[in-house]
Amino acid sequence: MIDQLLGNWVCWVILLTSLVCYQQLMLQFFQYKHTNETTDQQLCSVLISALPLLGLLGTIIGLLQCFAEMATGNIVGDTLSGGIANALLTTQLGLVCAIPAWLLQAYLHSAQAIQKAHSNKQGEHYASAP
Amino acid sequence: MYSSNHTQSFATKKTTAFASQARALLLSVAILGLALAILWLGNSLKNAPKDTLIVRAITLAVPPPPPPPALEQPVVDTPITLQVQGAGPALQVLNIQQQDIKIQKPDAPSLQSEQPQWEALEVNWDAFSLDDLDNMPTLLTPLRITLPKSITRQGITEVMVAADIIVHENGRVELIQVTQNPYPELKPELDKLIRSSRFSPPKKGGDNVRVKFNWPIRIRS
Numbered sequence: 001m002i003d004q005l006l007g008n009w010v011c012w013v014i015l016l017t018s019l020v021c022y023q024q025l026m027l028q029f030f031q032y033k034h035t036n037e038t039t040d041q042q043l044c045s046v047l048i049s050a051l052p053l054l055g056l057l058g059t060i061i062g063l064l065q066c067f068a069e070m071a072t073g074n075i076v077g078d079t080l081s082g083g084i085a086n087a088l089l090t091t092q093l094g095l096v097c098a099i100p101a102w103l104l105q106a107y108l109h110s111a112q113a114i115q116k117a118h119s120n121k122q123g124e125h126y127a128s129a130p
Numbered sequence: 131m132y133s134s135n136h137t138q139s140f141a142t143k144k145t146t147a148f149a150s151q152a153r154a155l156l157l158s159v160a161i162l163g164l165a166l167a168i169l170w171l172g173n174s175l176k177n178a179p180k181d182t183l184i185v186r187a188i189t190l191a192v193p194p195p196p197p198p199p200a201l202e203q204p205v206v207d208t209p210i211t212l213q214v215q216g217a218g219p220a221l222q223v224l225n226i227q228q229q230d231i232k233i234q235k236p237d238a239p240s241l242q243s244e245q246p247q248w249e250a251l252e253v254n255w256d257a258f259s260l261d262d263l264d265n266m267p268t269l270l271t272p273l274r275i276t277l278p279k280s281i282t283r284q285g286i287t288e289v290m291v292a293a294d295i296i297v298h299e300n301g302r303v304e305l306i307q308v309t310q311n312p313y314p315e316l317k318p319e320l321d322k323l324i325r326s327s328r329f330s331p332p333k334k335g336g337d338n339v340r341v342k343f344n345w346p347i348r349i350r351s
Contacts, residue, residue, distance in 0.1 A: 001169075001170055001173050002170075005166075015162065018162055018165070019158055019159065019162055021158075022154075022157070022158030022159075022161050022162060023151070023154045023155050023158040024154075025158075026153070026154030026155075026157045026158055027150060027151065027154045029154075030150045030153065030154060031150070034150075092169060093169060096165045096166075096168060096169045097162065097165050099165075100161050100164070100165055104161075
């Protein structure tokens with residue numbers, strides 16, 4: 001499996017994208033924890049959504065290669081099955097990398113929403129104080 | 131004064147941001163490693179060989195029967211050499227003179243055999259004769275006999291036969307022998323006639339006795 005991951009450029013793209021996504025999410029989490037400031041999360045949302053799509057792209061590329069080799073007639077049943085399995089591996093990798101990012105992003109959103117509601121309540125309290 | 135404080139604050143912020151980025155990078159690498167570990171674990175469990183129970187049919191191999199023992203004894207081709215000390219036992223040669231032996235012919239024994247005295251076997255019938263009886267027994271049954279066709283075809287109409295019979299105490303007739311019968315083919319009919327005949331009980335001194343006599347029978351067609 002490791003050889004398949006290292007030999008496919010789509011997998012490298014997925015891994016780097018997920019790494020950048022995780023780091024951005026962690027930075028937002030630390031920034032929110034220390035300063036209680038919310039930043040723009042548009043970039044993280046786009047990267048998280050791109051992870052499954054990148055996996056799907058790798059699957060499509062692998063299937064196209066398999067079918068192209070089938071057309072030439074130089075492929076047998078076992079090779080075709082292995083090629084399809086390699087192609088589907090990118091989709092699996094994209095989903096596995098996207099799921100933790102989604103969970104982190106959901107946690108960050110909920111924490112920020114709670115903090116925002118709490119700060120609004122304090123502002124109203126100070127505003128109504130004599 | 132303000133400038134130095136500002137410079138220190140900027141450096142602190144820069145350090146804090148760098149530390150935050152480093153921690154974020156480490157955590158992101160850890161999360162990515164965790165995700166890859168989950169992926170690898172899933173593939174390993176999927177491709178792990180399953181424990182399969184293989185039941186193999188075992189056939190007991192019967193060992194072949196031992197070969198029969200050799201019937202022939204091993205023949206040793208090596209010659210046997212016996213080494214005996216000395217010249218062997220000494221044989222004494224005896225000179226025996228043959229003498230003429232005369233044997234006398236024995237006398238033939240004379241056997242004297244006696245001529246056997248054959249006696250005629252006579253059956254003691256323990257019966258009286260007709261002369262001893264008080265009166266003559268009378269025939270109670272009718273005499274019916276059919277001459278065979280071989281006899282009647284010859285034109286013979288009368289045959290005279292006779293037989294020795296015994297009349298028992300109750301009048302029953304027993305045939306001893308047929309004394310006169312010119313036609314042997316008549317013998318079965320004659321036996322049948324005598325067997326079915328009945329006489330009056332012969333009496334002597336008032337008692338029933340057995341009587342033996344020759345019974346002549348004349349047969350007419």
